[in-house]
Amino acid sequence: MAWKAQLSRNLKEIRFLFCQTSPASAQTREFLHANYKELKTLNPKLPILIRECRGVQPQLWARYDAGVERCAHLDGLNEAQINNKLEELGKA
Secondary structure, eight states: OOOHTOOOOOOOOEEEESSSSSSGGGGHHHHHHHHHHHHHOOOTTSSSSEEEEOOOOEEEEEOOOOOOEEEHHHHHHHHHHHHHHHHHHOOO
């Protein structure tokens, strides 16, 4: 879990996109409910944006230096898999 404290070293911004009501976004909503506070506590200056939009598939966007962005699709992933995706993007 030490990697969570290092997110702000590599990332400039994290964005979660998901639907407020769809079953496809349920795991993403649960992940954020369980982990947002810890992520923000460990990275107080890192913007963690939550974008809710009806009908959108769950996605995780990471922005790096020079405006470079990478996306991970979260549809069908459980909390541990979403955690792994975030770790991969944080270490990229």
